[in-house]
Amino acid sequence: xxxxxxxxxILRLELRRGSLILAVLGLLRAEHYGYTLRKALAGQGVDIDxxxxxxxxxxxDSQGLLTSAWREEDKRNKRFYxxxxxxxxxxxxxxxxxxxxxxxxxxILQETP
Amino acid sequence: xxxxxxxxxxxxxSLPKGQAADITAELRENLLSEIEEKEAGLGRKLTDKELEAxxxxxxxxxxxxxxxxxxxxxxxxxxxxxxFATLRVVFGIVAAILVxxxxxxxxSGDASPDRIAMGLAGIWPxxxxxxxxxxxxxxxxxxxxxxRMKLKWSxxxxxxxxxxxxxxxQIVSEMVAGALVILWWLGxxxxxxxxxxxxxxxIHLAHVWAGLFWPILAYWSVEMAINGLELxxxxxTRLNAALSAAKNIAGCAILADLLQAGHxxxxxxxxxxxxxxxxxxxxxxxxxxxxxxxxLVIAFKAAADVWRLVRGRTGAGxxxxxxxxxxxxxx
Numbered sequence: 001x002x003x004x005x006x007x008x009x010i011l012r013l014e015l016r017r018g019s020l021i022l023a024v025l026g027l028l029r030a031e032h033y034g035y036t037l038r039k040a041l042a043g044q045g046v047d048i049d050x051x052x053x054x055x056x057x058x059x060x061d062s063q064g065l066l067t068s069a070w071r072e073e074d075k076r077n078k079r080f081y082x083x084x085x086x087x088x089x090x091x092x093x094x095x096x097x098x099x100x101x102x103x104x105x106x107x108i109l110q111e112t113p
Numbered sequence: 114x115x116x117x118x119x120x121x122x123x124x125x126x127s128l129p130k131g132q133a134a135d136i137t138a139e140l141r142e143n144l145l146s147e148i149e150e151k152e153a154g155l156g157r158k159l160t161d162k163e164l165e166a167x168x169x170x171x172x173x174x175x176x177x178x179x180x181x182x183x184x185x186x187x188x189x190x191x192x193x194x195x196x197f198a199t200l201r202v203v204f205g206i207v208a209a210i211l212v213x214x215x216x217x218x219x220x221s222g223d224a225s226p227d228r229i230a231m232g233l234a235g236i237w238p239x240x241x242x243x244x245x246x247x248x249x250x251x252x253x254x255x256x257x258x259x260x261r262m263k264l265k266w267s268x269x270x271x272x273x274x275x276x277x278x279x280x281x282x283q284i285v286s287e288m289v290a291g292a293l294v295i296l297w298w299l300g301x302x303x304x305x306x307x308x309x310x311x312x313x314x315x316i317h318l319a320h321v322w323a324g325l326f327w328p329i330l331a332y333w334s335v336e337m338a339i340n341g342l343e344l345x346x347x348x349x350t351r352l353n354a355a356l357s358a359a360k361n362i363a364g365c366a367i368l369a370d371l372l373q374a375g376h377x378x379x380x381x382x383x384x385x386x387x388x389x390x391x392x393x394x395x396x397x398x399x400x401x402x403x404x405x406x407x408x409l410v411i412a413f414k415a416a417a418d419v420w421r422l423v424r425g426r427t428g429a430g431x432x433x434x435x436x437x438x439x440x441x442x443x444x
Binding site for chain 1 (some may be wrong): 136138139140142143145146147153171172176177343
């Protein structure tokens, strides 16, 4: 395993794993279906594998954090997702944690030894 | 879109029946959106090869379907270390039993090279069977939800930072040897094939040994129990030292009693009376030296055990009181 390659990739994935859910919940304040959500995430600089995103949407939906509905758009039925009221509350709490963690990490990383 | 249909049908086959239609319908829409966008960018329809590449990039049907299910594993990360530790212990026990059986067979002269080879080959099926049973038990614990149970434990049960000198393999080896001695002492196995004595010479233990039958059996049984305790509870060093000291002191008493007999082996042989007398003297002389050396060794061990106990009581040495005395001194 090289530090530049494999190890970096593993650590980067670990670093991203938790924050991806935050990004997904944040973007689902507006309604999206799977593909447009992925495009929106990529547009914000958050690339996510579709194989991970689509099952994640189902899981968040089954946990009650999202609401979903099939609706016709461009003559095709699509499943649209949106943050549920419970999801909004949870997102607010996670956002606070995230900001606190960011402040702490910034402080740690900026400190000169 | 024949490829897409085939792909989604393959995904559906590995999804839970109640959700398969819904999930594949959603996947179809997402994939069609992606395909349409690519086609819009190219200004033409995707070729079959391009569609194939897109589906391959999306993932193998089994992988895609698996992501919609619960995490599936036989033994999860919480149960795994206990499964592995149990497997090591059980493998050790099974291997020891098989080795004892093999040694008995060889020692009793009841083993041709072919039978030994068959015995050795039989170890693998036994180990695989044990592996299967242990894995099934732990898989049942995992699936039954016991894997998430909080195990009750205390730091007091853990072995001291400086582990006792003997490794598990040494202890198991001693237990195997002890088991063989006990079986021989009880007359359940014979080691005639291992003693290099001409066929016209017959040797037997003298009468003095019969008088010490129970003390000697008790000594070896306690030896086995102490080894078993050290294997199961390596942290119980004080109890182990106390039992070991008691056993070794008792061993010294048995040997001292034995040493006073002056005659330990009965010898009969179809030789001249002079040669027979020489032979008897030789056997007894050998036994006298052997018993004396053993007595000295066991006395030394008993002293070492008592020292371990005293050192533990005063807290010296760091091991008995759990201190991290192995840390380098500052400065």
